[in-house]
Amino acid sequence: MAGERPLIVLAAGGTGGHLFPAQALAEELRRRGYDIHLMTDERVRDYGKNFPASATHVVPSATLSLGKPLQVPGRAFRLYRGYRQARGILASVKPKAVVGFGGYPSFPPILAASRLGIPSCVHDQNAVMGRANRMLSRFATRVASSFPVLMGLPEQAKSKLVVTGNPVRDIALQEKAAPYPSLTAQEPFNLLVFGGSQGARFFGEFMPKVIAALSPEMLATLHLVQQVRPEDMEQVKSAYGSLSFSFDLQPFFMDMPKRIAASHLVVCRSGASTIAELGVIGRPAIMVPLPHALDNDQLRNAESFAKAGAGWIRPQAELEPKAFAQFLTRLRYQQGELAEAAEKALGHGRPDAASRLADLTEFLAGTHSK
Structure with missing residues (x-):
């Protein structure tokens, strides 16, 4: 017709x-x-x-x-x-x-x-x-x-x-090349943690141990946004509530690209859409590839992003809360390293x-x- x-x-x-x-x-x-x-x-x-x-x-x-x-x-x-x-x-x-x-x-x-x-x-x-x-x-x-x-x-x-x-979806393109947020020792440090259902379960168990290992100085400026499964919400909220820092926990973020743009650093799995959105928006990430993924696709995705200088790979089996807390602290206070990785992320994005x-x-x- x-x-x-x-x-x-x-x-x-x-x-x-x-x-x-x-x-x-x-x-x-x-x-x-x-x-x-x-x-x-x-x-x-x-x-x-x-x-x-x-x-x-x-x-x-x-x-x-x-x-x-x-x-x-x-x-x-x-x-x-x-x-x-x-x-x-x-x-x-x-x-x-x-x-x-x-x-x-x-x-x-x-x-x-x-x-x-x-x-x-x-x-x-x-x-x-x-x-x-x-x-x-x-x-x-x-x-x-x-x-x-x-x-x-x-x-x-x-x-x-x-x-x-x-x-990447229009909702992510709206945040394309968003300016990297200002970060000094006195300003809030915006940390975003997410990973789909399997990632949310692991991070819900692991991150409270990491946060507990951070110094009072680090906690004083930390603002954590984390995806947490509904069945884990009370336990994670209780663990964080005993510490003195700012956090926002939700089972699912409808505005995830905005959350990525507002962050200084992302801790996540390394699924293809996650890597694509990080690259388009321009944010550095510590990637914990899904273990035992078919064909190790998440590891290969993470390797491509890390090779570009846009992030760091931490295999789940090798993670230890205190060492991870120390790594977060180093990145937080060496702000130039995060800003440079954000630029490299943009170079990786399409x-x-x-x-x-x-x-x-x-x-x-x-x-x-x-």
């Missing part, structure tokens, strides 16, 4: 790590006049409430774990059902292109797009290519990477690679990532005539 906006389908699993960059691309494509549909899994109800799509299609998917052979047939059949459903939807809505953001929820839509002759792209947020994307790279038209070096990219897919960076990925999507959409 004349006047209809061209359609792009985005495929992303229902976790923040996959949905946030997909949301950033959706926001940019909508500004360019495209209609957006989202293909995802059931978890979108928790993470995708603000996703700017005119339609959301929940498609069956499953993780193929070869370490659990008894589960493989059932999960493979679920993926096949998802493929059949995705193929039917794509054949009906006729998108110009399909962009997947990793995880097995991307598997049925990208495979269906390949079979239907619809141009497609898989975007990998991490420095190590995810297992689903590795398999999908043989079917996709292009592979987009957040990092200049993408580990695990199959040899036959290297000619498809385009480095775009990891798109604020134009959503625009670059949108350019690639438009290029693919232009190759699809029907």
Whole structure:
């Protein structure tokens, strides 16, 4: 019908790590006049409430774990059902292109797009290519990477690679290159601690021991903002309440980019979206990669950020509260080191990532005539 906006389908699993960059691309494509549909899994109800799509299609998917052979047939059949459903939807809505953001929820839509002759792209947020994307790279038209070096990219897919960076949402771009807050020995020291559900649990246990090991002089100017799980809130609040310092504890921060911009230093996990937002806003971080993460992707993300001079890696297994408190104290009183790391973080960031990925999507959409 004349006047209809061209359609792009985005495929992303229902976790923040996959949905946030997909949301950033959706926001940019909508500004360019495209209609957006989202293909995802059931978890979108928790993470995708603000996703700017005119339609959301929940498609069956499953993780193929070869370490659990008894589960493989059932999960493979679920993926096949998802493929059949995705193929039917794509054949009906006729998108110009399909962009997947990793995880097995991307598997049925990208495979269906390949079979239907619809141009497609898989975007990998991490420095190590995810297992689903590795398999999908043989079917996709292009592979987009957040990092200049993408580990695990199959040899036959290297000619498809385009480095775009990891798109960040508009709410983060609003804080782009925010001026680093003034920090002298007498001024408040703003420390932000967060890490998703698993990170919040660990930091909820570890940080009270760290804070208890700080000197009275350090506590006098400390302002701590920390994500704490609801079930841990009373215990952490009680531990901090026995000390004399300023703190703000919440289970979830809707305005996390503003909190990052207001901080002097961040203590966090090293998921891809976290690293991307730290780089765009320009804040240094002490990163504690999630242990036993698949393919060590969080460690590789952290290594890229640290290598740029933007932060420091502290493996969880090696953390000790008193030593960590001493490290925080050193950074707090050597303000030039933090300000310099903030500058290096900006150099690592790619604020134009959503625009670059949108350019690639438009290029693919232009190759699809029907």
